[in-house]
Amino acid sequence: MGASSSTDNKELSEKREIESLAASTGALPLLQRSFSKLADAHTNTVSFQSFKKSFTLSYKTTTCEGDKTVPDSFPRLLEHLGPSLVDLFFVPEKGGGLSWVEFARGYVKCCGRMSASMSYNTLLRVFHLTSQNAGFSSKLEFESDEADCKINGSVSTVELVMFLWMCWTMSWDGRSSRSTDLFLPDISHLVMSALVSCTESGASLDVWDSDVFGLELELPVGKFLTWALTTIPSLTECLSHFCNARLQHCLNAEDGSGPSKSAGGDDSASKTCENTLLTCGRAWAISLTSKNTLSEEILSSCFPCNGDEPNENLLYRSYHHGKGMNRLWDNVQGYHAPILLIVSASGGVEHEATSSERKWVIGAILQQGFENRDTFCGSSGNLFSISPVFHAFSSSGKEKNFAYSHLHPSGRVYDANPKPVGIGFGGTQGNERIFIDEDFAKITIRHHAVDKTYQPGSLFPNQGYLPVEALVSDVEAWALGGKAAKEVQEAYKKREELFTDQRRKIDLKTFTNWEDSPEKMMMDMMGNPNAPAREER
Template identity: 60%
Template structure:
């Protein structure tokens, strides 16, 4: 037995409509196979406990990368599966029929606007919190996906929402990993939480974003403002939930036990301490991935999610502490890479003297679609600027101008330039008035107010940014390639070709200069000694 097909006779119009909606997502074959695996052959219906077991999360060993931990979060995960089933897969007779099964999938994972998907995500979180015995001030007007939500969230609730989404994303990507010790690494997402707090509340200047414990913050984030923040800052956050549901149902097709979490052997979990050495930490990579659509989102997640054999070093093209500072060292590592690139810059604002409490560390980033070119003008077709630490924000293209990237090296030839162009790397603005400018020594970075830039959306790249240009000392630079193995292979071929040309130029044909009489030096000396002498050209 299995799922009924709409091609059979006496099929209701509701079933046909639901199957068409499921087919539009590409999940209908998976649903049919999963129903056949989960359904009781005698009743041709799914027992509720079987579906709850399919969606249950039983992670016990949680590895927190952040110093701030939500103690109630492990217990929260135990109720995610039951919350999903109770909200969407509602049976009429104690068991789930095929129509009810498809209806539940369409309700939680059907094709709908991002705002409705985020509503669905909040409903799942609210139901999970209630089952865990915790308090939450959220009220839903109805059971519809587009219903109005009232109430507010605390920063700790935002932290747990983000951690839940990360867990669902991790689970969906690691279901096929071999068995071993059940561990899950929870990234540091404090920068994302602070982004929501700053965007959704009236925070005063007394909030120190560099030294702030988000668990102690009592700011109330209105639900509708939180949804607006999520839509603009992390628009694909709700995809973590839909991917999890689809991955768990897909796992049912293999007839394997999915009651427990996917488990990894110790060697398959990337080292937490190793990630902390990079500017692009696990949490920052995930935050940036939430601003992308596939395949870029998948490419950046490969760096830290063990679904692939790739390691972080394979995507790292340049690192100032490893390859050396300066534009020339930078260029020798990224030249020939014609794919998406993510550049991160860490800097210190202040005098930098020992004991100076005014020194603040921050990180910004820039994404470019087609790599860097040596030009004395702005170029590019798309890009995004990021305020990464201590508060995360994304500034995509505004569509008004196309001054995305400027990367200019010293000219190779000694050509006189009456008005030489600045040597360095810049993003946005105009030449001489760039929104971000990095000097050729990678020693200083200048950040200007967004009013000088019409290429990227407005907003502060660093906290408390004023109207005057802000100069800071660069402490580190990283460039990550997001073009996959193909872009890296093309760059490798390019470098080999350039090395071959260089070797050929270095070689000197000694036969040409074997005779003094045939040398250019003797010809020049003869012309100087007697310039009026008649010389016959050898034919």
């Protein structure tokens, strides 16, 4: 009896510990509801095979942004993703079914709170096992089954593309309303970023014209993890997102309230951002750079309700609204929340002793929106090299010259030392790291040595040390403050329109007879100043 009591206490203690770890993730209520729905009433366990089946992905069609070709091997990889994940973490000790403790423990192993490096180890382990089950060779080697074990080997370019697309699919699964079609983003800029950072031959790559599927390069896994942890740290959240979405789907399926599979409307991501600078792939890359509420706001730009309607998050686009600070200001004034500014430009770029016209895209996040001031402002910010190679440059903490946006003074008062009119980021006044002139015709990019506000790095490939001037092709401003900030801006615009209408109205009651009005007397005097003198004579 004493042994039985000791065993019960041990099981109870283990149950409390697992539930405490699951509660720290915020998913304990979801786990409890899904387990009660899936568990057999007699055995109080979840069938391992049925649970495995509920995690299986199946899509009728798979398309890619920009009409890029999707390898035939990728759909086969996705078929083994869910079952491989369940095999890796949700393992019944006695076979047959998963008990509550095994069910919760599997979730904690997969999605529990852990360090960033351990999260990436877990994600790579999922990819490695999925690749093996799909019949692909992998050069990754794990020294043990522990989450913090050392990983050896390398990742090929094709494997990197598959890995990133796998992570996107896990995030897409919960946002696509159970779509039967899968849409993949163009991630060439992310792949190029990894190749340039992790391989010796990356510096000599022609990043504008290279096809990532045609490159046969190997990335040492150590360097790859360093790049991933610094460039896209929130990528690992796709794992918990996928598991939560699958568990929620199990609940909806049991309740009969699951969303219907409909091809109509599910391709909204492919329709949206087709003609904008902020494509799905670029938005996803930017969203992966930080773990905050802005990430979800940026990514939501790729998933509108209706792809045929204009995206409400797009505050300004020079292609539609016209170029210039005044046109921008008409659309962003009153929006006091984070704004993502994206600029596309073209200019001469030197590469291997040759110079040619190249297009590149950069971006910046203004945490408080635009302010019409003749000095730098803002409390924090980020710069982005978006295309053709993606890099993120956060605050360095040394200076606070985050953003500069200045219009012409309305009074046109003479100023012996006029401030520059335009938009700038980093550096100092007159020597900004990025500066866009008031007409949005020219952008000047300076070397990071002039800037102590943002982290160092090139904003486009082969930037060099000298200032580079380029022609601005398009400018976009995207709202990242959610519905509340947009409502505040709408209220501000309505007040401004009301004041403008009031100033334009003329109160007729203030006028009596025109012949007796001061205005007529002044007009008569200006028209014929000698007339009153002749009348007196």
